Amino acid sequence: MAADIGSDLPGESSSESSSIGWGILATGKIAQTFARDLAKVPGSRLAAVGSRRLESAQAFAREYAGEGTPAAYGSYEELVADPDVDVIYVATPHAFHLDNARLCFEAGKHVLCEKPLTLDTADAEEMVRLAGVHDCFLMEAMWTACHPVIRELRTRLAAGEFGRPRHLHAELGFRVDADPDDRMLDPALGASALLDMGIYPLTVAHLLLGEADQLLATADLSTRGIDLDVAVAGRYPGGALATMTASMTSYSSRRAEIATDRGRIELDDFHHPTKAVFTPYVEGAGSWAVEPGAPVEVVGEEPVIGQGYGNEIAEVERCLRAGLRESPLVPHAQTLTLLRQMDDVRRQVGVTFPG
Numbered sequence: 001m002a003a004d005i006g007s008d009l010p011g012e013s014s015s016e017s018s019s020i021g022w023g024i025l026a027t028g029k030i031a032q033t034f035a036r037d038l039a040k041v042p043g044s045r046l047a048a049v050g051s052r053r054l055e056s057a058q059a060f061a062r063e064y065a066g067e068g069t070p071a072a073y074g075s076y077e078e079l080v081a082d083p084d085v086d087v088i089y090v091a092t093p094h095a096f097h098l099d100n101a102r103l104c105f106e107a108g109k110h111v112l113c114e115k116p117l118t119l120d121t122a123d124a125e126e127m128v129r130l131a132g133v134h135d136c137f138l139m140e141a142m143w144t145a146c147h148p149v150i151r152e153l154r155t156r157l158a159a160g161e162f163g164r165p166r167h168l169h170a171e172l173g174f175r176v177d178a179d180p181d182d183r184m185l186d187p188a189l190g191a192s193a194l195l196d197m198g199i200y201p202l203t204v205a206h207l208l209l210g211e212a213d214q215l216l217a218t219a220d221l222s223t224r225g226i227d228l229d230v231a232v233a234g235r236y237p238g239g240a241l242a243t244m245t246a247s248m249t250s251y252s253s254r255r256a257e258i259a260t261d262r263g264r265i266e267l268d269d270f271h272h273p274t275k276a277v278f279t280p281y282v283e284g285a286g287s288w289a290v291e292p293g294a295p296v297e298v299v300g301e302e303p304v305i306g307q308g309y310g311n312e313i314a315e316v317e318r319c320l321r322a323g324l325r326e327s328p329l330v331p332h333a334q335t336l337t338l339l340r341q342m343d344d345v346r347r348q349v350g351v352t353f354p355g
Contacts, residue, residue: 020317021047023085025076025100027060030114031091035064037306041313046070050079080107090114093183094190098123105130110137112316116199119190119353121339128332137320139327140335143312144203148300149273154207162278163262165240168209170201170256172271173247188354191226194342198230198246202338204256204270209236215341219349227351272308275299
């Protein structure tokens with residue numbers, strides 16, 4: 001059974017001063033970005049890192065040492081056995097997430113698992129089940145749902161402040177130049193523009209419009225059968241529509257835009273937003289003439305921590321101190337809903353993974 005971190009702390013004031021020990025499982029690029037943001041979150045510290053190669057773990061521990069050098073392990077089994085680790089960030093390729101999380105849960109460790117949680121819904125449901133069996137916290141590392149700008153926009157849009165949303169467009173893509181056996185291109189490791197990039201437009205649409213009623217998709221596949229480019233059209237509650245694209249072959253604008261019956265909302269980089277801007281449209285001189293009014297900036301009530309991963313780290317910290325086993329910002333039901341959507345899109349475009 002996992003430790004209840006909140007109950008282990010003697011009092012509220014101690015809860016604020018006692019740190020949460022993080023373990024990082026794997027040492028790739030995303031783990032490095034995570035470690036940099038972790039150092040900026042009060043109350044959290046890097047306690048240990050594990051890799052399949054001890055040399056890699058040692059180099060990582062030296063690079064991201066804080067007040068003390070984290071323990072470095074040449075196996076994941078040693079990492080999860082470290083009593084100084086309270087919660088583990090799983091940063092391996094998608095195909096390994098379930099096995100890695102199972103190892104953590106069996107050792108009584110809480111888990112923040114990189115997105116997507118798993119390759120498909122069935123494995124994600126099993127991960128959620130295992131977290132429950134072992135009484136552990138589990139959250140998908142969908143930092144967009146924890147981002148202060150997105151959270152503020154979601155609240156104000158739902159309150160009707162910017163009118164009724166009618167259409168959303170979001171795109172995310174960049175050119176991937178890598179070896180064929182790289183995780184970004186290898187089907188055995190879950191390579192997919194949808195899973196790596198497309199999950200972000202789908203998540204933003206879900207957060208701002210609600211759960212999709214229907215998704216229609218098309219894609220361009222590689223010779224190995226992975227989706228290099230994918231486009232999705234969706235119908236959402238109240239008749240709102242969305243168009244979403246993801247790419248591993250081209251550079252997108254990274255923009256998101258929402259057209260409402262009162263104006264337009266724009267995020268110039270929804271993947272790492274600093275603000276959203278609502279421009280109302282008002283009646284002009286002619287019967288059909290409209291013109292933009294004064295723009296309204298939307299910023300978060302809280303600061304963005306680092307690249308934004310710090311905000312999801314802070315959310316995990318908040319949940320653990322409160323004794324929660326899932327986050328209200330990234331609940332299990334939301335994670336499973338988006339995985340079902342991606343399962344459906346992959347079925348439509350003809351992408352399958354080995355095994």
